[in-house]
Amino acid sequence: MNAPSHSAQPAFTLERQREVVAALNRVLPDGCVLFNEEDTRPYECDGLSAYRQLPMVVALPQNEAQVVAVLNICRTLKAPIVPRGAGTGLSGGAMPIADGVVLSTAKLGKILRVDPYSRTAIVQPGVRNLAISEAASAHGLYYAPDPSSQIACTIGGNVAENSGGVHCLKYGLTVHNVLRVRMVTIDGEIVELGGESLDAPGLDLLAVFIGSEGMLGVVTEVTVRLVPKPQVARVIMASFDDVVKGGDAVANVIAEGIIPAGLEMMDKTSSRMVEPFVRAGYDTEAEAILLCESDGIPEEVEEEIGRMSEVLKASGATAIAVSQNEAERLKFWSGRKNAFPAAGRISPDYYCMDGTIPRKRLAEVLMRITEMESKHGLRCANVFHAGDGNLHPLIMFDANKPGEFERAEAFGADILELCVQVGGTITGEHGVGIEKINSMCVQFSPQELEAFFAVKRAFDTAFLLNPDKAIPTLHRCAEGGKMRVTAGLMKFADLPRF
Template identity: 80%
Template sequence: MTSVPTAAPSYSAERQHAVAQALRAVLPAGCVLAALEDTKPYECDGLSAYRQVPMVVALPQDEAQVLAVLAVCRELAVPIVPRGAGTGLSGGAMPIADGVVLSTAKLNRIVRLDATSRTAVVQPGVRNLAISEAAAPYGLYYAPDPSSQIACTIGGNVAENSGGVHCLKYGLTVHNVLRVRVATIEGDIIELGSEAPDAPGLDLLSVFIGSEGMLGIVTEVTVKLVPKPACARVIMASFGDVVTAGNAVAHVIAAGIIPAGLEMMDQTSVRMVEPFVKAGYDQDAAAILLCEADGTFDEVEDEIARMTAVLQAAGAGAIAVSTSEAERLRFWSGRKNAFPAAGRISPDYYCMDGTIPRKNLAQVLTGIAQMEVKYGLRCANVFHAGDGNLHPLILFDANQPDELQRAEAFGAEILALCVAVGGTITGEHGVGIEKIDSMCVQFQPAELAAFFAVKGAFDPVALLNPDKAIPTLHRCAEFGRMRVTGGVLPHAGLPRF
């Protein structure tokens, strides 16, 4: 994505030198970066429209060094932005101008893999796909599979509660992590969750997962591994319009079928992906559904037959079923490469992430089509249809006047529509800085105050990823004043502080 100019630094050379020297005293040589040529690669995550070169980057190599970095930053009152692989799409890892980026890239060891208990203990810098690769000789794998799984790390997955194309049946990160080991801003190591079926006390594990680096630094994660299915096959169903395809998703779930994956792509996304990947997609269809069944051979045959019948009854114009593992992977390759393929047809794209009730898929897709006309921009819809997690790709050219601003307004209106139909502004990408104003649309002052109370309990000095994810009431008041609709201001009564 073409970006706006990188924000200028707001720190003095003396401050940068003092922080860098303090960190060099506790980290090995080469693990503290302060020169512009070294820190500039950390200026953004996958949301490259917003950039800020960090003052310093710290690269601890173990848990003790993480604690040492936190101690230095606490002593010098330096904000800290945790960073995994930088594949996030909401600006959650964008640096603070006068802060430190704490990268967990060097904590990349698989500590233990236990095939008997079907668990793996890994450091936060381990790649998502690397867990499955290590577990493969035991017939096991790690189920959450974001499109970026070849590069994204488990620490980042925990921060964003990542999902993937198989999240409908196997769940998000929160459903597949048993325990996390966390370094707190106050210098303690705490463990949330347990390898046992339950853990004593409050369920803080589910509070921590998805907290976007605002509550602590992950130093170790225990994940569940699941047996690799004996067989898996994919149906590709074509539809003449997106409304019928959206309704078909609801019919599949209503029939009591929980596919391993249930994804939807509209014609725009199919036509941008097919020349890139050659997945065998029907480019004449207005929309396609990819529906996967996995399990034993008999289970898969039965589920494929049941899903085929439901899809035909729901209006599918054509149905193709994978006949080999190579063909199954090819079908999925198109879906997983939708984001990079967008670059073939547009200089820039803005990937949104909202979640809605499945029954409202057709309504929201119709609304997005109307917004395309309103904003004069194309949108390729590709998403986890089974659990209502939308990923509209708004296509634009940042070199054209106002197109970035129109894309942002387009995205904000999609999220407002998601909220209006009973959904939420994010499913797996997080809030970061991208959706912080949309939080004002979704949540009331009392709810925001509760979020800040949780933040304060973990981070009383407010140094961990500040100004991300949770908007202040002052910000919401200002946002409301900018968004007058029918004479009504969102949260018009909020105090300005």
Template identity: 85%
Template sequence: MNAPTPNQAFSAARQREVAAALDRILPDGSVLFNEEDTRPYECDGLTAYRQLPMVVALPQTEEQVIAILKACRELQVPIVPRGAGTGLSGGAMPIADGVVLSTARFNRILKLDPYARTAVVQPGVRNLAISEAASAHGLYYAPDPSSQIACSIGGNVAENSGGVHCLKYGLTVHNVLKVRMVTTEGEVVELGGESLDAPGLDLLAVFIGSEGMLGVVTEVTVKLVPKPQLARVIMASFDDVAKGGDAVANVIAAGIIPAGLEMMDKTSSRMVEPFVNAGYDTDAEAILLCESDGTPEEVEDEIGRMAEVLRASGATAIAVSENEAERLKFWSGRKNAFPAAGRISPDYYCMDGTIPRKQLGLVLNSIADMEQRFGLRCANVFHAGDGNLHPLILFDANQPGEFERAEAFGAAILELCVEVGGTITGEHGVGIEKINSMCVQFAPEEREAFFAVKRAFDPAFLLNPDKAIPSLHRCAEYGKMHVQRGLVKFPDLPRF
């Protein structure tokens, strides 16, 4: 047994006690407690925040999950459920003196029914693996996060993940029919059903997006959709980001729902183009990627209508993919925007907020003003069709004070999202990253309603505690921090 290191918040005796209890449940090699084994679990995709876990449990059957949860409840040990660890809000960061329960070994596709167009999968199955398995039947799973090659369906359920095609096909909540999960008391509960609706309260929608705070997923039934006969994408250039933002609203206002509608500013396209050679117009202040899918006749008509709207909205250039290879090339830049950021900056902080489409131009220009205010660059690449922003704040963690400025920059963007009628997250979740921003968006009564739901599922408050829902004390402290020049930034919001 290793001696605790300075960033461990647990005693060696407590660690031995918990590890021994879990060892009686799991096979050899399934309980990790040495630092070199637990270090990979200290954070998720939000690497700025880290906590070494006391113990990591790697079950591979539902019976083992039940036994782990019962043992942890008896020992009063907090549990953090973890999927592939690709989340970007710190939702899977360990809790001090707690157990990380990884579902990575739940990686089997249990059933694929091409007639019902459903798949029953374990939570550790990769998002893309579902589509790969369904491909032989001309089907696929629609939600496609940028991390789909690695992210797991259990994590997608926890965060209600989306992707570039969520505008037309919906988020995880629109593509999951049933979830089988285990409560902290070790009770197995099935939410939803295999039909379009299920009797009783719609607890499935409550559970999806709950960030591992209500139960541990052991099985998911997803909807599959037919592959479209054809898909083509328009790349439209704009000499002003506000024009690009207005064009997004105009496309939707014209009654067109594209399969995907994404936007990248000049900083984003210039950082991505050398990385993937997607053919982006790097002189444009903004580019839109607008995809149409369906029958060849439907696609031809919709591409023509979208091109007409884009030209009327001020597009300076329009290119349309001529074949599947070119379509995938256009999308490759958008899909690789995050890794491409490493070409121009040592570190980046990826934000996630959602705003009304009509406010895109205003918010993008405001973010440009914030770059001067905080002295940091920001690349904007996002799901424009549903107003889901993903600003990439570029900074160097080796420079004193830069990360703190990046955090403040991100908080200012989220407050602006709320100010214009939006929300602080679209698909990344709250986790620990946005917990203070929840104080800006929700009143005490609303947060108490959230806690009431939490108590109904997890009365012991052992599942992912201190995440997503801020306490009254936290909001009181955050409120004190946000009185600037003697003025409250949002005087119409409740103060604590």
């Protein structure tokens, strides 16, 4: 997303920078400590480019021992650290701290082992998501989580954000596909969470660590679960003349006890912006399109495709097409996978949101978002992982027009508040970072926020790892007016707490 950058000026002295650089140069090879502006500029933001900050220093360790050394130096010098993967995140989780160090794991990029017998792979954090599947392909295996950025994003970043993808409905998120994480704490201690067996003794800290956005430690090694490639996969493309019917069809498929390999939805605006870009054969007159995939053995897929087709017809589908070969299946998916870049064809800028809602409220939420378009005077294209209720509204605006980015931010905040109102949550797979930190005040009570801080303190007492991200202080919530208490009750007090 291009937008007016909320950049900050350097908040460090040259003496401080020289002190940190000199210390890091003693433990890292030549060329692995960056501090000149032309070298640090590529690290000023992640995929949420509206918010930028030049880091004081960038450290590029090449092995675990160097990661330990960098963390020891930063702890001793009290320099904040922002762990960074490929920088494809969309919530500002990897935006630098002005007087801090960006610790990039890009140079830890080795696939250490692929074991076809245990169906696991051990990789370093800088390995690209797709590279794991490419390495396992010779054994008829692959790594299931497949975020849209899988060609570039790294497994370390996936662990930090608990990434998902179009096949997460059947195969799960990162947390369901990672067996073990080796990480370094702020104290320089190497800790292994989880294990290669089905269960591990002690507290389940692996689940706590995955999705912690670099706030608890730095990943140096990951053991992932591999799954067999299905013998066949086919996808249904169903058109609907009403977005409510499309939303209801999603709930109906799941209600029938069917768990598709993928269940994605796109509204008319999305289809029309994508079709000229990829020519996937989408019905650009349909108000909504559903993509429903089945994979497995041929007999299983044939039966499931038939069942899903019947449910979709009964739900009001006006047209149904089923992929007849692998090339056509990939063609159908190409539009959904390229929805974000295609937005650039119809709008100078776009703001990609991420929230999750109960499936049964899908149609209602889509109609409410349409009403918000009029309120904020901006268009919104909706693409999402419909099967698990993970929305990705793309709010379109022009950063060159004064006030439009601010309206886009307000639009996005309204969508997230709506997600909470209907019993959902403010994020599904993009994380909180800096983008949604104020929206955390809408969803969580002061007691819950304090519990989050307690976990943070258990790992990082000095609050040096990715500070000021993900968890808002109560003062921030009160100051921003997002945490309102009336008659002793929180907003949405009737909703279950997460």
